[in-house]
Amino acid sequence: xxxxxxxxxxxxxxxxxxxxxxxxxxxxxxxxxxxxxxxxxxxxxxxxxxxxxxxxxxxxxxxxxxxxxxxxxxxxxxxxxxxxxxxxxxxxxxxxxxxxxxxxxxxxxxxxxxxxxxxxxxxxxxxxxxxxxxxxxxxxxxxxxxxxxxxxxxxxxxxxxxxxxxxxxxxxxxxxxxxxxxxxxxxxxxxxxxxxxxxxxxxxxxxxxxxxxxxxxxxxxxxxxxxxxxxxxxxxxxxxxxxxxxxxxxxxxxxxxxxxxxxxxxxxxx
Ligand code: XBP
Ligand code: MG
Numbered sequence: 001x002x003x004x005x006x007x008x009x010x011x012x013x014x015x016x017x018x019x020x021x022x023x024x025x026x027x028x029x030x031x032x033x034x035x036x037x038x039x040x041x042x043x044x045x046x047x048x049x050x051x052x053x054x055x056x057x058x059x060x061x062x063x064x065x066x067x068x069x070x071x072x073x074x075x076x077x078x079x080x081x082x083x084x085x086x087x088x089x090x091x092x093x094x095x096x097x098x099x100x101x102x103x104x105x106x107x108x109x110x111x112x113x114x115x116x117x118x119x120x121x122x123x124x125x126x127x128x129x130x131x132x133x134x135x136x137x138x139x140x141x142x143x144x145x146x147x148x149x150x151x152x153x154x155x156x157x158x159x160x161x162x163x164x165x166x167x168x169x170x171x172x173x174x175x176x177x178x179x180x181x182x183x184x185x186x187x188x189x190x191x192x193x194x195x196x197x198x199x200x201x202x203x204x205x206x207x208x209x210x211x212x213x214x215x216x217x218x219x220x221x222x223x224x225x226x227x228x229x230x231x232x233x234x235x236x237x238x239x240x241x242x243x244x245x246x247x248x249x250x251x252x253x254x255x256x257x258x259x260x261x262x263x264x265x266x267x268x269x270x
Pocket of ligand 1: 120
């Protein structure tokens with residue numbers, strides 16, 4: 001029985017990377033009087049590294065003008081990351097981001113049907129708090145049964161840790177929930193935790209493979225394509241009735257038939 005929707009945050013709830021983190025990283029470089037800037041194309045490549053500090057560490061490793069002393073480099077990474085998060089929160093508080101189409105509608109629908117909502121993100125908790133407070137107001141903690149962030153799950157996606165912890169906090173099995181993700185790393189993490197995944201493509205991950213997804217869409221108000229093993233029409237948008245239908249098919253027909261649901265099973269390409 002479907003009991004919860006587990007949402008990724010960056011790229012899924014909102015286009016936080018393009019409109020928030022990238023802008024804030026570049027502002028942080030400037031505030032530190034560093035000549036470094038990331039272009040949109042640089043950032044698309046860097047997003048293969050999940051986690052803002054990890055992304056900085058990866059980038060600095062290739063910069064001849066970054067500190068060579070490890071302690072100094074780590075101190076710079078920590079300082080840049082803290083500055084980036086302060087600036088990110090300011091962008092969010094000023095309303096510079098906003099939810100993606102259909103997110104609020106599907107959340108309301110799920111809550112009205114007494115499903116639980118949860119967040120499974122690798123971002124820092126202060127970033128999640130800023131976005132959720134801005135979009136849902138001061139009562140936002142009452143909307144979510146679990147909010148698992150980067151500090152809680154240090155092993156970054158595609159490691160399943162953040163999803164496993166989320167299921168643990170919800171006291172649910174993977175059969176009881178659906179994950180909603182935008183990136184292949186996120187899809188892989190959720191699938192490795194045993195969850196069926198709806199992929200809602202974001203700007204930076206639009207061409208990521210979505211092999212193993214339960215269904216894929218450009219956003220929740222757009223038509224969705226279910227995995228070809230889930231027989232059914234292409235709905236005009238993603239609503240709870242359709243998610244319930246796919247979820248039931250996923251577990252009732254797909255698994256007992258002996259098909260593998262590993263995320264690289266080519267038979268599961270949507
Ligand atoms: C999100 C991330 C995060 C954000 C930045 O990935 O990788 O690192 O880019 O946040 P996902 P921090 O959507 O797969 O959870 O700087 O706080 O890490
Ligand atoms: Mg994401």
